[in-house]
Amino acid sequence: MTNKTVWWGDSLLEWLKEMGMGILKGGPLSIGSANQQLMAYPFRSCLTDEQIEQLVALGVHVVGDLVVTIDEQEEWIPGACLGLPWLDEITKQILPPSDRVGIRYGQCWFTDVVR
Secondary structure (H helix, E strand, O other), X not given: OOHHHOHHHHHHHHHHHHOOOOOOOOOHHHOOOOOOEOOOOOHHHHOOHHHHHHHHHOOOOEHHHHEEXXXXXXXXXXXXXXXXXXXXXXXXXXXXOOOOOOOXXXXXXXXXXXX
């Protein structure tokens, strides 16, 4: 991109900053957060190649993708709900993160879910 075509990016960053938000790229500094990559240590060491394929097929890439907030309390999504019953063995060993997932390409957020 040239300098003439990046004005929209600057505007987006300024607007997000005013709202106390920003753009996050997953990486090694996100350990312990909702943005921790599932394919990085320590989670990667708990997953088989087949389990990784299942997670990728569902678009699950970070720890926060496996968390739901119910009555202002973060809880792990039950593995059975995702068709991944083996997942409960991994998530029961740690507390769900209380921060939020950074937006990424292909992500869809809902503000109201009917139960």
